[in-house]
Amino acid sequence: MTSASNPLMLSADRQLAFLGAGSMNGAILRGILAAGHAPGAVTATLRTNAKAAALRDETGITVFVGEQEPDANRRAAAGADVVFLGVKPIGVQALCREIAGSLRPDTVVVSVAAAVTIEAISACLNPGQPVIRTMPNTPLMVGMGAVGLSAGDHVTDAALAEVVALFAGSGLVHVVPEAQLDAVSAVSGSGPAYVFYLVDAMAAAGVELGLAPELSMDLARATVAGAGKMLAAPGADPVAMRRSVTSPNGTTERAIAEFEAGGIPGIIARGARAAADRAAQISTELAG
Numbered sequence: 357m358t359s360a361s362n363p364l365m366l367s368a369d370r371q372l373a374f375l376g377a378g379s380m381n382g383a384i385l386r387g388i389l390a391a392g393h394a395p396g397a398v399t400a401t402l403r404t405n406a407k408a409a410a411l412r413d414e415t416g417i418t419v420f421v422g423e424q425e426p427d428a429n430r431r432a433a434a435g436a437d438v439v440f441l442g443v444k445p446i447g448v449q450a451l452c453r454e455i456a457g458s459l460r461p462d463t464v465v466v467s468v469a470a471a472v473t474i475e476a477i478s479a480c481l482n483p484g485q486p487v488i489r490t491m492p493n494t495p496l497m498v499g500m501g502a503v504g505l506s507a508g509d510h511v512t513d514a515a516l517a518e519v520v521a522l523f524a525g526s527g528l529v530h531v532v533p534e535a536q537l538d539a540v541s542a543v544s545g546s547g548p549a550y551v552f553y554l555v556d557a558m559a560a561a562g563v564e565l566g567l568a569p570e571l572s573m574d575l576a577r578a579t580v581a582g583a584g585k586m587l588a589a590p591g592a593d594p595v596a597m598r599r600s601v602t603s604p605n606g607t608t609e610r611a612i613a614e615f616e617a618g619g620i621p622g623i624i625a626r627g628a629r630a631a632a633d634r635a636a637q638i639s640t641e642l643a644g
């Protein structure tokens with residue numbers, strides 16, 4: 357989805373703070389900037405200096421670094437309309453305690469962390485602070501992300517609409533019950549890694565069949581990127597699309613029969629179940 361097709365896109369100069377601008381928060385902020393948000397209205401923090409200059413040069417945003425300025429997160433959070441928490445799950449509650457005193461009562465706190473519940477986040481912020489828990493994915497950086505999100509009790513309709521709009525500028529957004537976010541994580545949060553894993557396996561298979569490694573990787577990458585673009589068309593049906601590649605008694609049919617015999621659908625279901633179970637386990641560990 358582009359900003360042009362996004363009637364909800366609110367003012368491009370709303371102040372956004374990305375605390376922990378690593379892989380995920382970095383993808384979100386790049387998507388939001390590409391959709392037209394003003395770089396001057398965006399701040400980010402990192403713990404170390406290693407990637408700060410590159411992020412500033414690439415995006416034009418302000419970046420504070422914790423190892424240089426102990427109050428980096430508080431500086432970024434102060435005055436922000438929306439704060440995105442992008443640290444690892446184990447660090448989310450400490451970060452919330454750190455910034456709680458710097459937030460306005462109406463600042464919306466958006467967590468991107470797997471497994472950290474709205475209750476656990478709210479317990480470390482001031483009473484009444486609006487909290488939205490999300491499960492995004494990294495293709496947001498190229499405008500093709502997928503996001504599930506749930507709003508806590510203190511989030512107004514307008515605040516929820518704003519956060520939905522911020523994500524909708526660079527991907528698909530669904531508001532879901534919080535209890536479903538571990539499943540969203542298992543499908544679309546972790547999903548890009550499953551696809552990259554598939555590409556690697558396809559390229560390795562090509563090498564086994566005699567292709568040069570670079571050629572095989574080029575072919576595998578282009579194939580998945582092209583298939584992904586086809587899937588992005590509204591109403592795209594992967595089953596029908598697969599059939600259109602599969603000639604009766606042809607080559608694809610033999611490959612799919614091997615995949616079925618090898619139990620690939622069940623293996624993918626087991627992997628997704630393991631991802632969701634791990635999320636539930638992390639929630640329990642953090643609560644204990």
Ligand SMILES: NC(=O)C1=CN([C@@H]2O[C@H](COP(=O)(O)OP(=O)(O)OC[C@H]3O[C@@H](n4cnc5c(N)ncnc54)[C@H](OP(=O)(O)O)[C@@H]3O)[C@@H](O)[C@H]2O)C=CC1
Binds near residue numbers: 379402407445469470
């Ligand atoms: N990666 C993904 O595809 C997805 C990740 N998530 C969630 O996103 C969160 C982040 O994961 P990911 O982006 O992969 O991890 P990264 O390690 O890439 O990013 C975390 C960033 O946080 C910074 N950081 C750590 N502690 C602090 C702190 N106290 N203050 C400021 N910055 C800090 C680190 O800085 P430095 O680099 O300087 O150490 C790092 O850049 C996780 O909670 C994860 O569950 C959710 C969906 C998908």
Ligand SMILES: O=C(O)[C@@H]1CCC=N1
Binds near residue numbers: 470541545546
């Ligand atoms: O691997 C993880 O825990 C995070 C959550 C979803 C994708 N990455």
